[in-house]
Amino acid sequence: MVEEEGWVKLRIILVGFGVVGQNLVKLLLSRADDIYLRYGMKPRLVATVDSKGVAVSQSGLDLQRLLEVKRFYGTVAAYHKDVQGCESADIDGENYGRCMVKEVIREIDAEVLVEATPTNLNDGEPGLSNITTAIKHGRNVVTVNKGPLALAMPSLLELAEYNGVMLRFSGTVGGGTPILEFAKHCLRGDRILSFKGILNGTTNYILSMMEDGLTFDEALNDARSKGYAEADPSLDIDGFDAAAKLVIMANWIMGMKVTMRDVRFKGIRDVRLEDILEAKKHGKVIKLIASCDESRRLKVEPMGIDKNEPLCVNGTLNAVTFTSEHSGELTVIGKGAGGMETASAILRDLIEVREAMSMGIGLNRS
Template identity: 40%
Template sequence: MNIAFIGFGGVGQALADILHERKELLKQEYGLDTNVVAVSDVMKGAVYDPKGLDIPHLLETAREHGSVEGYEHAQEYGWDSLQTIKESNADLIVEVTFTDVKTGQPAIDHCVAAFENGKSVVTTNKGPIALKLDELQKLANDNNCFLGFEGTVMSGTPALRLPKTTLMGNEIEEVVGILNGTTNYILTEMEKGLSFDDALQQAQEFGYAEADPTSDVEGYDVRYKTAILSRYIMNEPIDALEIPCQGISHITQEMIQEALEYGQRWKLLARVKKTAEGIEAVVQPERVNIEHPLAGVQGATNAILYECDLSGPIMLTGAGAGLKETGFALLIDIIHGHQANHKNSYIAR
């Protein structure tokens, strides 16, 4: 399998590390022989060799010089993303660019170009999946390609694949999740006595929160993940911007302590529920009883609870972020894409 990276930041480099470290294991266990042939990154430049790039040399060049164009003995340099997708001999595109979640660009254009050229895609970008899943999946199917997006909701924790495989046969009536590690970390620290501002600052110092934390603390990040859950798990498309959304920036220390006095904890929750009138979805902070399974999820950990009619409630916890974890999510998709022989079990309606 020849692979091209479109975007080569921390996540892309983490996956490249994994592919190098696990190359023999992937061959032996899954019959998957990976060969990285191209990288195109708007900041780090581009390099292409149809015979394959030496991953340790590629990573050393990117990390030491901030550019992949110092890589020696490649066939081509300087290709932009679309040229790399169209003209390289890659079978699969790893799409991990910096993408505007509100528009899904440039990742949507990258996916479309890949499928139109008969190339499969794995991505961790939420925007294209929340906004255009049906269209992208149909285009992938029409061109006998695979679209993998496990990492869009809970990084390396298989929040999407679990209900579609292990929980098959169940009617999933509701999905409730803590889908943002930054906000869960802040709320956990506030229980220890920190103010919202101090907890946020600490989250930024530890790398859990961005310099501009708006998307996290106002719930926007979770809203797009909720739209993906609704479409993929519940088979009901919802416009992400129509999902009622409230963040945690108004939560005070007094509110935290009052909840604790009543045996409750504040959690920022995503809910997607089947009702007689259709699907209801919401993102909002809620007071959760201590006995509730999600109440015990602390720090930057994510968790998701599936309410199933046959098996009862099933909860999955794990890291919702992290370079290696997100790289692993891409690896999951690559393996499944290989096993599916470029056919996806999900068919867009």
């Protein structure tokens, strides 16, 4: 156990400093005393990497300064422009700013990598390389990046196990809503036979707007104007995002060994206003449903569901209904995204990693 003044060290390398990364730093700042009081944990950010550079301090970055530097200069690399509060003796920030992320992950002493780079469902990069590098160097990994998991979750879990470290990913499904935890920890003794869920808030918002009479294009534009949809909304609209989350749930909750290739999926691009009105006549609402049935077939597709089902939520909400052997149908509903929400999921994972470390797990550092 790596103890220091009675508490377990938790040194973090944060790669990706967008909305989620910055909210994590805000959370660590505002909750520092409380986190120590409740969980005996003093997380210390020793390196932060964004697309333009790196900020490093083995004794812990000044979080307030890090946020300010990012806001004023657009990159954490500027942290080292003024050496105040940072170790310049053994680590040259300017040099780190130019060196590769992989080198930071390999060379900076840390217990955990927090991976928060954008999701890429083509080849999973740069997240995939970041995660495998960290694991191979004996670091625990907390990721909110769906790409690497969607494409290679079975092998990543195996790699983590082989290297004696933890790989956690609460924030990849449901944002701050603890959907994975609920299924994995709250139903022990029972067995989940199947599940179905609304896993993508953007498409759910669009379908909810169409329910109110907008056409697909009008609803998409409305979602764009509210910031719910990207300039290229294909990840959401065509079901990729929901399929990636389904893969993560299938591996983690059902113990399956699957990737995106094992999901049959279809988005909402072809859903017409007429389909929605027709469904309405029968008390149904069309939703983009990701499902794992009793035969463990994985599907994402628009489906009519009963409007009185607990699963039938509107707006950007996410919802999952699990069918269990003994307790029947259980539904969890919450916001599916959001910077602070997702950051709180990272904190949850960090607490789990820290507790495992205090029991001697996940300490296999090289």
